[in-house]
Amino acid sequence: MRKKSSPNLVPDSSSATLAEDHFWLYDLKVEVVAGDKPMVCNHQVGDYFLVEGESLVFAKGQHFSMYAIATILPLLPAKQRDTDTNDWMTTDADIACPDPHCGGQFRITRIGQRQFRHSETTGLPGSRGTPYWTKDES
Ligand SMILES: [Zn+2]
Numbered sequence: 001m002r003k004k005s006s007p008n009l010v011p012d013s014s015s016a017t018l019a020e021d022h023f024w025l026y027d028l029k030v031e032v033v034a035g036d037k038p039m040v041c042n043h044q045v046g047d048y049f050l051v052e053g054e055s056l057v058f059a060k061g062q063h064f065s066m067y068a069i070a071t072i073l074p075l076l077p078a079k080q081r082d083t084d085t086n087d088w089m090t091t092d093a094d095i096a097c098p099d100p101h102c103g104g105q106f107r108i109t110r111i112g113q114r115q116f117r118h119s120e121t122t123g124l125p126g127s128r129g130t131p132y133w134t135k136d137e138s
Helices: 014-020 066-079 132-137
Strands: 022-034 048-052 055-057 094-096 104-117
Touching (some): 066 104
Antiparallel strands (some): 048 055
């Protein structure tokens, strides 16, 4: 079955991005904030981790519930990218703990932008350059 084209689709601008070979991602901070119920998991208000490119960055000794991380992870790539002003992904920042009895919430904040090069981040044949994480070593 063939899909009908949508009149709301706009042309793909990815070829322009490839020509410039760079793109921007937001660095994120994911922080425990108190909800309206007591927390029953081991969340401490102020516990956090950062998202820098593909990496989750934890301060030394910082812990974070793996169940909470499992809930938060699917949202992070979208939060790293520019989203429409009216998109709920732009406006909604607090994610509830997956335990329905727990009042823990996790606030995702865009804290800055970091530039990457396509050639440093892709594995596509013919496009691969030096990985960004080895640039300082050469
Ligand atoms: Zn919880």
